[in-house]
Amino acid sequence: MIAALVVQACPMLLVIAATCLAPSLGDSTLTFGVRIPAARRSAPVILHQLRIYRITVLSAGAVLLIAGVTVAALTAWPVLIGAVFLQLAVAAFGYTRAGAAIRAVKKEESWLTGLRQGVSVDTALRTEPERFPWAWVTPAVIVLAATVITGMVRYPHLPDPLALHYDVSGSVDRYANKSVWSAFGLVFLQALLTAGLIAMTYATFHARADLDPEDPATSSRAHRDSQTLMAKALLILAACANVSILLAALLVWSAPPAPWAGLSAAAALPVVIGVGVIIGVMTQHRRRVAAALADAPGANTGLTHRDDDRRSSRLFYADRNDPAVLVPKRFGVGYTLNFGRPASWLILAALVAVPTLLALFSR
């Protein structure tokens, strides 16, 4: 019982850590979605808002975690999943608040005086691009292949009906008639997920760099490093996700039921680890980049990043005049969709439709 609670608490712990570390991830010229010129990066308001945000997120996280674990222990309801969403909501609120406070000071103290807004591009990033780390696709593919083979070997020995899900006490709470769909549903999901994650990694690898006009050369070098790092971390995450699905599949394919069936939520742990790796790697990287930008003599371009003039809402990026579909995130690490482009809505629709259709089909 305790083990089950610990396993269920892991994603929440990860989300608390992620929301706490989020301001330290991604572009070091951005804090809470606000562009900060180099000269102002240690302004008191920034340090102050960082502290407030972190305290808010940590205390909310602690409260939600304790409450969630208590309720889960007493009622066996999966409330810790809801706690994750609440934590994300707290983080979103904290982000918006902090951004507004910093923006107010930025305006009041005229941080952009004497600087002209610009955009910098390094053509070498396109004419001599980094090579995509295809070799790192191998772990995910190997796990997928192993899952398929295991499934094919075990299929004839499986009982009918199949036990699809176990509750925390180890007894089955969902059955399905044995068929290729019900037995291999998880494998189809795994294959789709692998293909989807690889495609997404490839797309973000080639997405726009958003160089810092105050020091484009250093920024460009840093981008090459983070491109490759991020791609490798995402491909490892794909492998971890596949391991998670393999564990879940093994539960379905075990007859008689495996002794650890009550801990079926533990199948999520590899993904938690994978995401943890990404966060750790990218936090370290941003620290290195910030140090490099601080040490570098600078290019004296007289330019600074374009200001927040193209953002209609603080949480989403929507600019019809920007041709890019994938744009760097302004909080945390990675890329997000430019919702001013119709293609983004199509992609979002596909991302929602595919798992939904899959879930409907497997009923």
Added chain:
Amino acid sequence: MILNIDLDSGVPINQQVYDQIVEAVAAADLTSGQRLPSTRQLALDLGVNFHTVNKAYDRLRQQGFIRLNRKTGAVVVRDRNSTPEAAFVQDWQARVRPLLAEALAHGLPPDDIASTCRQIVHSFSDRGGAPT
């Protein structure tokens, strides 16, 4: 090469792109045979309309600096070591004439005008490798 577009100056973006690429060729940051991104790719990276970059690339092509390739982007075809075409030299002299006349008309001594010209031309040689 690095393009730094100033969004606050009055100079149109396509003009800045054209000028900076020409200056890069003048400073030998770009040599004949080197590639530039495709029109669509550069527009995406700059966050501007395709037509803005198209204008700049088109002018570069007309002036004989680049050759456009549908798929692989653009290739630089002229640099400091190329032989200047007679037609270009004539046209350029005609364009320089009013600028010099302006300076003289404002009272700048001819020696100053000549030394300024020399200075600017030399500044391209001194930059040598990448300016940033």
